[in-house]
Amino acid sequence: MPLDALLCKDSGCQKHNEELEVYYNDIVQSLDATAAECVLSVKSRVHKFWWTPELDELKQQCIDISTLWASIGRPRSGCINQERLRCKYQYKQAIKSAMQDIDRHFNDNLYEKLCKKDEVSFWRAWRKRFCGNSLKPTNTLNSKTGTDNVLFEFTEYYKGVAQPHNANKNANIASEVDLLMTADNIIMNYLGYQVTAEDVDKCISKMKLHKAAYLDNITSEHLRYGGPHLAVHLCLLFTSMMHHCFVPSEFCKGIILPLLKNKHGDATDINIDVQNISLYTC
Numbered sequence: 001m002p003l004d005a006l007l008c009k010d011s012g013c014q015k016h017n018e019e020l021e022v023y024y025n026d027i028v029q030s031l032d033a034t035a036a037e038c039v040l041s042v043k044s045r046v047h048k049f050w051w052t053p054e055l056d057e058l059k060q061q062c063i064d065i066s067t068l069w070a071s072i073g074r075p076r077s078g079c080i081n082q083e084r085l086r087c088k089y090q091y092k093q094a095i096k097s098a099m100q101d102i103d104r105h106f107n108d109n110l111y112e113k114l115c116k117k118d119e120v121s122f123w124r125a126w127r128k129r130f131c132g133n134s135l136k137p138t139n140t141l142n143s144k145t146g147t148d149n150v151l152f153e154f155t156e157y158y159k160g161v162a163q164p165h166n167a168n169k170n171a172n173i174a175s176e177v178d179l180l181m182t183a184d185n186i187i188m189n190y191l192g193y194q195v196t197a198e199d200v201d202k203c204i205s206k207m208k209l210h211k212a213a214y215l216d217n218i219t220s221e222h223l224r225y226g227g228p229h230l231a232v233h234l235c236l237l238f239t240s241m242m243h244h245c246f247v248p249s250e251f252c253k254g255i256i257l258p259l260l261k262n263k264h265g266d267a268t269d270i271n272i273d274v275q276n277i278s279l280y281t282c
């Protein structure tokens, strides 16, 4: 821990900014590495939600008989081989039947929604099943084709998002901030602030789960399940950040994700059907 930086109460001090930046990055890396080590991660849709205990039993039977069959030299005839083939067939048929059942259930569900004229639920279920991974990046944008040209169009368009609305606005805000920062009484007020572990705990408990991670890969779940020491590290970091009037460079970045307002809309015109969401660090 950067003790000098955490204990520093010097008014207007900037010499510990780098240490705070490193401390912040250490916390992020610890969370990421611990999660990678302790939490099993799998690709989406890898779980067969239609799997049943009966299929588990049939699978085990297959494994047992195949092991026995292998131990006697893998004969191509005889009762052990016949039993192995029977188990294998039964197992395959059961998987096929379970998949058909889930399809039938899905169709019945859609039919029911259609009968009730519940269009919203009907199309939501439809899109979840059939449209989830079907969207591909457009190869044409604003009449330009090819990946390089499309990327260029995106860059040119989104450059504007980071520009101030008028030329003097940035300079005015900067001078106002400078004025505040140089006022000793404001700095003194900042030095009096203290973020407690309870404050951090309270904020973490209010964070919504199942949200996208930022570039640092940290999600609300990392913070929620990061353990009691995490709140202590964060309260020390935040308190010292306020004393130094400093934020890590990652806090100043954001990712803009262009999303189609309508999945079946026109992806070739950035001005019509595209809205933006921005991701920032937790």
Ligand SMILES: [Zn+2]
Binding pocket: 004, 005, 008, 009, 010, 013, 014, 015, 016, 244
């Ligand atoms: Zn300092």
